[in-house]
Amino acid sequence: MFEIKQYLVSGILIGAIWMLPAIGISLIYAVLRIPHFAFAEFMTLGAYLALGFAAATGLPFPAIALLAAVSCGLAAVIMDQAVFRPVRQSGVLPAMLLSLGAMLILQNIVRFFWGNGVRQYRLPLQRPLDVFGFNITPNHLAIILVSGAVVFALYVLLKWTRFGREVRATANNPELARVTGVEPERVYLGLNGVAGILAGLGGVMMAVYTSLTPLVGWNSLLPLFAIALLGGLGRVGGAALAALVIGLTSEYSLMFIQSSYKNAIAFVVLAGLLILRPRGLVAE
């Protein structure tokens, strides 16, 4: 009984962490039409930047997390402008290959500066709180609440602002969006920034929940794409829900399989989706 309750907490927690980068990947996939693998590695970069900022400054941890996330957003924008913009009109393949290259570079920049070892943030040890009979530490509760707030803010951003309308218009029909006065490059710029921030923040959260290794992003890659596809590309709400579904499924699967197979669950979901809904994955 205790296990069943704790899996609920950890499932929601991991889902709350995954949903941020997954939403970024989903939006990029919907608008730019590429599976952008590099954004998983912005998680790694964000996590380690936070470690670096924490060592260099005496700021409180939330400020450091924010700083790391914004840095990732900036890095994503610069990367997009320098590397991806020149192949904008060249179809899916070049951008996909570039994304692999970027993934490799980001992960190994982290290895270069911080090594392969496992690290931890210096956060005070916490006693679990009792929330409605569930045990959860204040940090983990904060992750869930912050993630929920960010997703809500994103939902509002996409639904009610001019930028949001432009993003949705470009996702639905790029040509039509262009003729109605949407500047696609501005949409791409904003979107890369948002996705970078989301990935960076998700990376810090993942490192708080587990630990820092150069594989933080790589180990999230399959769940992130499974979530983005399951939620429907370009859909914030769908991705958030899908993140919870995959998070809970992965955690409860631990009752039957070894923890090292968690990623396999995401892959099974992904493969199942592609078989069952080969056409229906793109936002309608």
Next chain:
Amino acid sequence: MDQYLIAIVTFTAIYGMIGLGLNLQWGLTGLVNLGQVAFFAVGAYASALLLLAGAHFIVALAAAAMLPAALATLVALITPRLREDYLAIVTLGLAEIIRLVFLNEKWIAGGPDGLTGIPRPLLGSATPSESAWLFMLATLAALFVFFMINWRIATFPIGRVLKAIRSDEILATSLGKNVLRFKTQMLAVGASMAGIAGAFYASYLTFISPAMFTAQVSLNVLVAVLIGGQGNALGVLIGTAIVTCILEGTRFIKDYVSILGGVELAALRMIIIGLALIVIVLVRYRKASVR
């Protein structure tokens, strides 16, 4: 011949086999397989397990060719119309799952420690250095066969069909070509080549472990094919040689830049591969029209 050089040539030839397999899939058919390491790993493990069980090397090779082909067919089945972005995600994911299986299933694959004491053919009948030399020749012979297959497929009628599929899939379909079947076949044949490369790899090293079969292998091979120009078998071999030079050559930087430790150097090597990938793609596809 210097032992180090023999080792380099053998490894390059093995990488070249994986690359020629990817060349069939990507270069000639347009299938972007990002998980070539999965087929390489399955071939290596299948052959190693059979050899350890006392099977003949030919039997091991056959298994190393057939199992990856079966796996490739499975990939084709779960990837709708083998669309390039879906195929990329599925192959990348599959490779990771395959690695997880070898990492976790101690009873079959030895877990993280892998398999050791894999027999190398010709090892008993010769001195170690002669055996390395003979094995290099055998590897080069296999590479040559793969090269001929690549060349034949490119120039024979099937090559024209593949070219048609690559440039206009709908047109090829309307000409009565079963596009999906051709694509699946090429994915399978390319996977077999990687599998056979795996068999050579396992026997050459005489031990294998899951750590050797990370996505890095797929990316190295991808860069090799990209350097060579997709579809150009000779170019793929040159690309493989260049990638090997990057991977091996950076080992010598250590002698000059002593502040870099092993971890930094390994990271630097991968950063160079990543940069090479980006530069080549930018040079080749910048402002190009939609393919």
